[in-house]
Amino acid sequence: MTNYRLESDSVGEKKVPQDAYYGVQSLRASENFRITGRTVQPELIKALAEVKKAAAITNMDLNLLDTEKGQAIVKACDEIIGGKLHDQFITDPIQGGAGTSINMNMNEVVANRATEILGGKLGDYSYVHPNDHVNFGQSTNDVIPSSGKIAAIRLLDKALIQVNNLVEALMKKSEEFDHIIKMGRTQLQDAIPIRLGQEFNAYSNAIKRDIVRIKRAKEELKHINIGATAIGTGLNTDELYVKNIVPNLNKITGLDLVQNDDLIDGTQNLDVFVSVSGAIKACAVSLSKISNDLRLLSSGPRTGLGEINLPPKQNGSSIMPGKINPVIPEVVSQIAFNIIGNDLTITMAAEAGQLELNAFEPVLFYNLYESIETLTHGIETFIVNCIDGITANEEHCRHLMETSVGIITALCPHIGYKEAAKIAKHALKTKEPIRKLILEEELLDEDDLNTILDYYGMTKPGISGEELLKKRLAEN
Secondary structure, three states: OOOOEEOOOOOOOOEEEEEOOOOHHHHHHHHHHOOOOOOOOOOHHHHHHHHHHHHHHHHHHHHOOHHHHHHHHHHHHHHHHOOOOOHHOOOOOOOOOOOHHHHHHHHHHHHHHHHOOOOOOOOOOOOHHHHHOOOOOOHHHHHHHHHHHHHHHEEEEEEEHHHHHOOOOOOOHHOOOOOOOEEEOOOOOEEEEEEEHHHHHHHHHHHHHHHHHHHHHHHHHEEOOOOOOOOOOEEEEEEEEHHHHHHHHHHHHHHEEEEEOOHHHHHHHEEEHHHHHHHHHHHHHHHHHHHHHHHEEEEEEOOOOEEEOOOOEEEEOOOOOOOEOHHHHHHHHHHHHHHHHHHHHHHHHHOOOOOOOOOHHHHHHHHHHHHHHHHHHHHHHHHHHHHHOOEOOOOHHHHHHOOOHHHHHHHHHOHHHHHHHHHHHHHHHOOOHHHHHHHHHOOHHHHHHHHHHOOOHHHHHOOHHHOOOOOOOOHH
């Protein structure tokens, strides 16, 4: 049977498991906010411990915190930063109270572990108190936003590794497919020739822009409001604490964080998270568009476009033998849909702030972290299980292009738009190749037609058969 200790807070007394490092406030929050069934993001737990460590060091330096207590707090924080005691963080990530519950969960765990280090028993806060010592000089309202940004920065760093890997994978395919000529399409209708490599190069450039946006947003996250305490005025902090807390935090985190110039603004406003979410959403949109293209280009394989082959990853049907579905592009699009929905939640949470505080950071962080993590994992599987294994059906691409009416566009400068439109209409009706109809109508001889229909040349700026056109114009 579980043994309990009795703890009390302003609400009353409550039994807490004897061996728990969390305390009464964490337990109340766990019971009140049974929302997602999940626990707080590990990077946020780590960031919270780093903030508590920096605060303890700063307060010890200013002789505002007993050295013995402070060193025990630092040691407890180091253990949490290293991954220990994470099972003691029991609050749901979505919670009321602007994050007070997760802040107190950290304060209680650190206080109890520090008490244990000093030789006391769990729950005996006469050694190290969660509020008086661990939370000294702080408020939920500067701890949570600052920790939340640190966690987001680290998650974005992981995401950027995969996004850069995706650019490399797409560029590799661009080079591999550069010689393959195919029919380009606009509004899903035949347009003019394009190289398959050009399509993949365009994909890589779209993702490169996403990298720029994500990096820019990550820089915005480096501005934190630690030192602001409750509403940005810094009440209950020493001036030197406010000055030194960020440099100490930088030594711990290895990040180049900057204190907000206006701590009141930094406490009130969450627009930076909207910017970060927007950058993640933009990347997700790019990925889904690419996924849509890959599904179309690989469709069939015999009755669709069938210009490329996606690597077969698993059976596609419980009833249709041999069917293979594009499951990786499908999951990438689903990730994008979820990120787009999360972005709306983040936007509404940032908008809902009132006066000196925004109370809705918990749901904002929950959705933002989910967006970044699913993007990261989605890109990884996209590269490994899809992009790297794509192959091209070169002869089929060329056949579709040569039998399309789209190549008639290159003939317009030579035979005129009206005549070209007439030939195109006839070709669509009779299913006969453009080349055959041009020769039958004796609009061009075969040598000139071969010169004009330089398919590779048609994928670059210029006029197909330009010298031929100049010669003809000079003769006329």
